[in-house]
Amino acid sequence: MMNHTLHFTEQEISERIDACKEKLYRLAFCYVKNEHEALEIVSEAAYKAFLSFKKLKQPQYFETWISRIVINCSIDHLKRERKYTYIEDTSQPLAAKESSLSLEEKWDLYEALDLLRPEDKAYIILKFFEDRRFSDMAEVLSLPENTVKTRFYRILNRLKKQLTQGKVDAP
Amino acid sequence: MTGKERFDNIEIPAGLSGIIQDARRRAHAKKRGRNVRRGSIVAAAACTAVLITANYPGAASAMSDVPVLGQIVKLLQIGGGGERTDGVSVTTQAHADTLDIHFDADGEQTSAAPAYTVQRQNGPDRLIFTFNGVRNLNHAQLEADIRRLAYVKDVYRDIILDDSAIRFVVELKDRTDYTVTEFKQPGMIRLSLFPAEKMPVSNKLYFIRSQEMKQGESLAILEEQYSAEGSGVVKTRSGSFAMVIGSFATQAEAEAFLEKLKARDDYTEPLTVDGWMSNERPQ
Numbered sequence: 001m002m003n004h005t006l007h008f009t010e011q012e013i014s015e016r017i018d019a020c021k022e023k024l025y026r027l028a029f030c031y032v033k034n035e036h037e038a039l040e041i042v043s044e045a046a047y048k049a050f051l052s053f054k055k056l057k058q059p060q061y062f063e064t065w066i067s068r069i070v071i072n073c074s075i076d077h078l079k080r081e082r083k084y085t086y087i088e089d090t091s092q093p094l095a096a097k098e099s100s101l102s103l104e105e106k107w108d109l110y111e112a113l114d115l116l117r118p119e120d121k122a123y124i125i126l127k128f129f130e131d132r133r134f135s136d137m138a139e140v141l142s143l144p145e146n147t148v149k150t151r152f153y154r155i156l157n158r159l160k161k162q163l164t165q166g167k168v169d170a171p
Numbered sequence: 172m173t174g175k176e177r178f179d180n181i182e183i184p185a186g187l188s189g190i191i192q193d194a195r196r197r198a199h200a201k202k203r204g205r206n207v208r209r210g211s212i213v214a215a216a217a218c219t220a221v222l223i224t225a226n227y228p229g230a231a232s233a234m235s236d237v238p239v240l241g242q243i244v245k246l247l248q249i250g251g252g253g254e255r256t257d258g259v260s261v262t263t264q265a266h267a268d269t270l271d272i273h274f275d276a277d278g279e280q281t282s283a284a285p286a287y288t289v290q291r292q293n294g295p296d297r298l299i300f301t302f303n304g305v306r307n308l309n310h311a312q313l314e315a316d317i318r319r320l321a322y323v324k325d326v327y328r329d330i331i332l333d334d335s336a337i338r339f340v341v342e343l344k345d346r347t348d349y350t351v352t353e354f355k356q357p358g359m360i361r362l363s364l365f366p367a368e369k370m371p372v373s374n375k376l377y378f379i380r381s382q383e384m385k386q387g388e389s390l391a392i393l394e395e396q397y398s399a400e401g402s403g404v405v406k407t408r409s410g411s412f413a414m415v416i417g418s419f420a421t422q423a424e425a426e427a428f429l430e431k432l433k434a435r436d437d438y439t440e441p442l443t444v445d446g447w448m449s450n451e452r453p454q
Contacts, residue, residue, distance in 0.1 A: 010195070017191055026181045035182075039190050043246070046191045050198030109174035129178035 008062075013053045016062050017046055023063075023130075024070050030113055030125050031074035041077050045070040064139045071122045071140070078118040107163050115162060116155065123152045124159075185368060186248060189350040192365055193246060196269070241354030244283075251288035252353045256304035257335065259285050265316040272360040274305075280357035287360065289351050292403060293449040294376050294418055298349065298362075299329065299403065301338040308337050322347040322364035327412075329404045330391045340404070345450055346370050373450040376418035377425040379432065380445050380453060383411035390414060393440055400432070408452045415453070422446060 008016070017024070021042070028041035048069050056065050109128050113121050126132040126140060134152070138145040172180075245252055256274075259281060264271040274281045286303040310328055317326040317339075325342040341362075343349070348367040353360055384390045386404075393414045394402045400416045407413055416432075419425040425444040432438055447453045 010199070014192070014195055018188065021187055021191055022183050025183055025187055026178060029181050030178065035184050039184060039186065042187065043190045043194050046194035047198050047201075050195050051201060107174075108177070110177040111174070113174075125178070129175050 008053050008056065008059060010050065010053070013050060017049060017066065020063055020066065024066060027067060027070050027125060027130075028074050030110070030129070031078055031118065031121060033114070037077065041070065041073045044077075045073040048073070061139065064136070067126075067140045068142060074121075075118040107159075112159055112163065115159070120151075120155045123148070123155050127152060185348065186350065188368055189348055189363065189365055190246070193350050193352060193363055196361075196363070197243065241356050241359050244353040244355050246350055246352045247289065248350060249289055249291055251286065253284040253286040253302075253358070256281060256283075256285040258307070259302075259305045260307035261302065261305055261313070261337070262309070263313050263316040265319045268321050268364045270317055270320055270362040272362070274358050282358055283355045284353050284358040284360050287353075292418075294378065294405070294415075294447055295324075295450055295452050296343045296345075296347070296371075297405075298341045298343065299338065300341070301331075301336060303333075303336045305337050306335060310337075310339075313339065317341055320362075320364055322349075322366075325406065327406055328386070329394070330386055330388075332388075332391050332395050340406075342406070371450070373448050375446050376420070376449050377422050377444060377446045378415045378417035378419065378453070379425055379429050379442050380405075380416070381414040381440055381442055383407050383409065383413055386412055396437060397432070400428075406452060408454055413453060416442075418449075 024045065025038055025042050028045070029035070029038040032038055032041065045066065049066055056062065109124055113124060116124065122141060123137070126137045132140070134145050134149050137152070138148045141148060143151075256276065259274045259276050262273045262275070264273065272284075274285055285305055288299075288301045290299040290301075291297070292299060314326050314328075317323055322344050323341055324344045327340055329338040329340050331338050343364070346367045347364055349365070350363045351360060352363065381390075381393055384393075390404060390412055394404055396402075397414065397416055402414055402416050404412050405415050416428070417425060419428065422444060425446075429442060429444055432442060445453055
């Protein structure tokens with residue numbers, strides 16, 4: 001039986017972060033779309049991870065845990081550093097391609113991220129870019145799986161309306 | 172290209188590992204700082220240790236785990252920062268792969284680092300630190316401390332004409348990367364060295380150079396004369412020094428630039444075009 005209360009050492013945490021650093025950087029980069037700010041976010045997230053790794057009780061969830069820290073740092077960073085225009089404020093639709101294509105093929109979801117509120121971006125990144133299952137997303141976002149599914153489809157519907165009609169519902 | 176493909180193609184910056192290791196050090200220092208605050212006796216000892224190491228670098232070797240008490244101002248690889256100062260003394264404290272540069276004036280640590288710049292040059296791979304508003308420096312101690320760093324090949328002073336500034340050159344071993352962190356309250360600069368993720372490809376570069384010279388006023392005047400052209404001082408393979416301008420990607424480019432210099436009224440000291448590998452010293 002796996003020892004679920006095993007603690008990492010600082011060196012082990014360092015090695016684990018190093019092993020997934022590129023993934024963490026890409027995650028942060030999606031929020032800010034520039035190297036300098038993405039590095040700032042990763043720096044802050046790593047700092048918090050090194051400070052609090054003793055609280056991580058289940059080593060097998062390390063990547064889930066550190067991803068959540070990066071997402072929270074990214075949201076904090078965006079709210080602190082910039083005014084953003086998210087989907088409810090936009091009026092210009094992005095051009096859609098052929099209707100027989102999948103959502104990911106129809107629209108550039110990387111660009112569409114810029115239309116989303118900071119707290120909504122993770123749903124698109126985790127699902128479409130990192131290919132996560134809803135159960136994994138629920139772990140990362142610390143939410144029940146059903147809540148994640150509901151929010152994901154709500155965000156997707158708003159995006160679809162925006163991308164096809166330039167209209168969206170109120171949040 | 173789909174959004175996922177764009178996501179997968181996000182370029183990873185070379186300094187990412189350094190950023191993470193610096194976060195580790197900050198967290199380590201923060202945790203130690205917490206422990207320090209939890210006990211007044213420990214706190215007093217830690218503060219004393221910082222003051223001792225700042226003023227007496229000889230004690231630094233025994234204090235390699237002293238926490239950083241300052242706040243981070245910036246983290247950079249090239250560029251500069253700090254504040255205008257005058258008459259600041261510089262002391263250093265070396266650990267296995269970090270160098271802490273402390274500053275004090277009138278016997279007290281300064282609240283900010285003095286104005287400084289950091290440059291990186293090839294041929295050989297080296298960092299050039301310049302501190303302004305600094306007059307007192309035990310250069311032998313600084314060299315000794317820097318030589319103790321695991322990733323340093325050599326260190327030497329670049330004597331400049333401005334006697335209120337100091338400049339020194341740190342030659343890096345192959346496959347070394349670095350970050351420079353500026354702190355305030357108190358002011359400190361930390362140089363962190365670590366293995367580079369990728370082995371840089373060495374290539375032949377071309378320079379305009381002087382003949383070999385000894386360190387001193389003549390070399391400093393020559394460097395100053397061509398400062399607008401990005402001049403610098405490099406240690407040669409024989410242990411002497413040369414003023415160099417460049418690098419240039421081709422010999423033709425270097426020769427064309429030299430011709431322009433030769434046409435100047437102040438061109439007196441003979442300069443030549445020379446080429447050597449980006450990770451090596453000149454002859």
